[in-house]
Amino acid sequence: KQEVTQIPAALSVPEGENLVLNCSFTDSAIYNLQWFRQDPGKGLTSLLLIQSSQREQTSGRLNASLDKSSGRSTLYIAASQPGDSATYLCAGGMNYGGSQGNLIFGKGTKLSVKP
Amino acid sequence: NAGVTQTPKFQVLKTGQSMTLQCAQDMNHEYMSWYRQDPGMGLRLIHYSVGAGITDQGEVPNGYNVSRSTTEDFPLRLLSAAPSQTSVYFCASSPDRSNYEQYFGPGTRLTVT
Numbered sequence: 001k002q003e004v005t006q007i008p009a010a011l012s013v014p015e016g017e018n019l020v021l022n023c024s025f026t027d028s029a030i031y032n033l034q035w036f037r038q039d040p041g042k043g044l045t046s047l048l049l050i051q052s053s054q055r056e057q058t059s060g061r062l063n064a065s066l067d068k069s070s071g072r073s074t075l076y077i078a079a080s081q082p083g084d085s086a087t088y089l090c091a092g093g094m095n096y097g098g099s100q101g102n103l104i105f106g107k108g109t110k111l112s113v114k115p
Numbered sequence: 116n117a118g119v120t121q122t123p124k125f126q127v128l129k130t131g132q133s134m135t136l137q138c139a140q141d142m143n144h145e146y147m148s149w150y151r152q153d154p155g156m157g158l159r160l161i162h163y164s165v166g167a168g169i170t171d172q173g174e175v176p177n178g179y180n181v182s183r184s185t186t187e188d189f190p191l192r193l194l195s196a197a198p199s200q201t202s203v204y205f206c207a208s209s210p211d212r213s214n215y216e217q218y219f220g221p222g223t224r225l226t227v228t
Contacts, residue, residue, distance in 0.1 A: 031212075031213040032213060032214070034216055034217065036219075042221065042222075043205060043219045043220055043221040043222050044158075044205065044207075044219040045219075046216045046217065046218065046219075049215070049216040051214065089157075089158070091158075093212065093213055101211075101212035101213035102148070102160055102163060102173065102212060103148075103158075103160070103217065104160075105150075105157045105158040105159075106157060107155070107156070107157040108157065
């Protein structure tokens, strides 16, 4: 069964700290890896999309990497701010049920950045 | 562009009632999908569509029906609601499944009593 795992489930850091969120997946034939942010009671906001042919993507203070051979992706947040507090979800586009590229989600890492 | 819109935002049903969750997008995206989000379970795919007239099952399709008569709309029907269908439902769209990021709607919070 295809699975996406995120560790840790929760993380609390002081403002200004650089941090790394981890995501692992079981299918090395992944099509893409997408990172989302979810604020309480809200929908998902796409942060970064990494295609299977790419190794990393950057947007502002965010950098996401993809290593298909080891089944891992990381989201690096530089100089964290209280406004970064949210749940971060990673999702891999994989093959399952005869379908190509549907997203399988991890359960998320809940980040709290303390002022 | 309004992006992906979902109605209603909140709904309470009694067991056995039926209803339709609406999803619409104005970005001319071919791929649309429905997920449910439950505490401790993450988001799970219910049904998806790769274009008008084409739908298929995801991971948890039982108890739900979908149709895609237009590119813009992808409604999700609950035929006979059960308490196990209490969840937050999200609709998403993308130009296709594999090469583009998916855009999510704000969600519908459904409670079945």
